[in-house]
Amino acid sequence: MLKANRKPKAASARRGRRPGSGARAEKAAARREAILAAALDEFSARGFAAARLDDMAKRAGVAKGTIYLHFRDKEALFQEIVRSLMGPFVGTLEGVFKADIPLRTIADQVVELFVREVFGTRRKDIIRLIITEGPRFPKLAEFYYREVLSRVFSGARERLRRAVDRGEISHDSLVRFPQLIAAPGMVAIIWSGLFDRFEPLDVRELLRAHMNILFGERKTA
Amino acid sequence: MLKANRKPKAASARRGRRPGSGARAEKAAARREAILAAALDEFSARGFAAARLDDMAKRAGVAKGTIYLHFRDKEALFQEIVRSLMGPFVGTLEGVFKADIPLRTIADQVVELFVREVFGTRRKDIIRLIITEGPRFPKLAEFYYREVLSRVFSGARERLRRAVDRGEISHDSLVRFPQLIAAPGMVAIIWSGLFDRFEPLDVRELLRAHMNILFGERKTA
Amino acid sequence: MLKANRKPKAASARRGRRPGSGARAEKAAARREAILAAALDEFSARGFAAARLDDMAKRAGVAKGTIYLHFRDKEALFQEIVRSLMGPFVGTLEGVFKADIPLRTIADQVVELFVREVFGTRRKDIIRLIITEGPRFPKLAEFYYREVLSRVFSGARERLRRAVDRGEISHDSLVRFPQLIAAPGMVAIIWSGLFDRFEPLDVRELLRAHMNILFGERKTA
Amino acid sequence: MLKANRKPKAASARRGRRPGSGARAEKAAARREAILAAALDEFSARGFAAARLDDMAKRAGVAKGTIYLHFRDKEALFQEIVRSLMGPFVGTLEGVFKADIPLRTIADQVVELFVREVFGTRRKDIIRLIITEGPRFPKLAEFYYREVLSRVFSGARERLRRAVDRGEISHDSLVRFPQLIAAPGMVAIIWSGLFDRFEPLDVRELLRAHMNILFGERKTA
DNA sequence: GATGAATGAGGGTTCATTCAT
């Protein structure tokens, strides 16, 4: 399941199934994952249009036709990458917002989570792909909005409203515009793909500075 | 010069020259602009790779071959769009930073400038294209960094440093990371292309809220 | 291997292997040959630049894309035609020069060989193509010089030197200029493509007359 | 009139015409010649198909459209080059055959004529073009056969027949195949375009050796 | 299921030819 994911092919191994079909199913699943990983590489490197199924197949160690056994077409494969990688991550973020900890601590954790679990993994590439290819893939944008953004924003807004009520913050701008919290993270991803060679960006410091402005100064972790 | 430009064909009319060659030059310039505008439409709608020169020609009312009289190839045409539209805009921004007005006023003007001169024009599309296609066009990213970003950031940093010295702001985070100022604008552009149909974003309000957080509350202009 | 070749698809039939892959390999080879033959037709008829891959594909009974499974591009296809047809022929000629027979007999055999194996086959077209397209294909000319001409001339010179030593001929002009031996053959090929409809040329007689002048009269073989 | 020709634009100047139209006609003729010369350059360098009218126009110092004022199309221009350059040369050759001099002397003169007036001038390029492009231009081949070859061969045959009658030569092979006389010259032209960089050819020596074989030894001129 | 050879539509680019000026 690409690199950013866990539990690879355990499901069938845990239960005592017929070894034959189980092994076959496992192999099929492994292939599917290999294809997804290879496809992400290629999509990231070249963009949707320029990425070649031939290269993905080669990279995944399968024949070109095999891809079509797992995905209807190039577009379906592309969308499935996003689906399979971003879905699992949402829960983690929702958990942070629901934890009974000070807002400032949440901010710190979100920064660390972003740096470690997004910027440091393939999820960075996924988000970049959503940004770069999304305009041409309405269904992808919709999926991402429905399954990721709306849920994350919803959790964030809830917690922020509580923060306003409790006096942790003095205005409701962030409730109205949670985008203001996420914006520097997005910009960091864009920047890294475009301008890092001219002017590298210390993402963690960028985000910390941002959180300090939003929620008040705090010593470095 | 696409839509965001002024003075169409005045230059030749002012001087008293042979009508023939002047009219021809004018028409050539008009065609060039028509091609640029049509190309921007197509690039915006489909992305660089999927945009067809055939469609651009049709939209511009010229033959396909005519495009090659004005631009070496598809890529040169693409880069020229960015060049011709963003270049002239940099000076305006630099002027704002150099004006002898309070930082807070500058912030307001930048918001208005962005809303009116970027978000309300084709420049929004240009920036979106830089974001979406830049990763595959190193030269484009370099041009944009060199001719736009570095100059704007340089002007901004200078003014911000003065603001720190004068006590207009109490920290130097924005000097280190001018990206923090621009981030919501970028996010607004991305958002508008991806999620506006699910959740429209009031860009002016977003940016104002952001400036309020960065530089302190202020009544609406 | 075009028409000048033998043994069609026997190789795989002889051994007892999986019928599938063998048949596939055979078919692939057959297609390759069909493409080469069709391409030679088109190149001969129109010249390199004007020959269309589309026509070759149609003539070979394959799709246009199939050509690119076997040859990198139009030029590679062109060079491969020359390579595959002329290569095998060199050895035959070399053999004649090395045989322990009188020079005059060699001359007769060379005439017959040329008439039967060059002028009567596609090799005539190949040589014509080398003459007509070579100036624009330095690599082709080089290949032909290296793999064909220099080897044939080398063999010829060696035998001619021996002939001088033995007194079979009284001068060394042909050692210095083996081109003098080949010239009428080349002219015959050129003539046949340009002027045969105005004045047909009896190639065998032409070459015999030439050999008679070079090596002395002889009754017809 | 290309380089190999004389008397450029004298015709009109000699007679006392209206200066206006005369100058105009002269200029037109000069342009025509410039175009022919430029076209020969380009055709020689790239072959008929790959030669670009654009380059010819540039090289001739005229606009592209001007070419069409003098020649119907690319093909007509090509044929006209051959026509205008080879025509004048035929008479010279015919004269040599008719002169009252020994056959052996004629042979020497033909060699010198070829080396100086063909191999050392643009006529070499013309002949190469006839060889390389002729197969695709039946009308060109016909013109060349009718206006050049048949006349030259006719003159040569006549003289050779006389030579046989007089006992200057003992066989009639050359009467039947005048090509045998010309062959090394043709081969020299082909060779120079294909293989000179691998193995340069001393054309004069080649032709002298050839004539020595055909007509008997003779000291170098 | 897995393969990869085969397909053929599609698009960027070139360039001979035309024609308004």
Add this chain to the structure above:
DNA sequence: TATGAATGAACCCTCATTCAT
């Protein structure tokens, strides 16, 4: 007459998708 901008047909090559093995 001369120009050269404009045209658009033509063609090479790519690559997503199919399907016989």
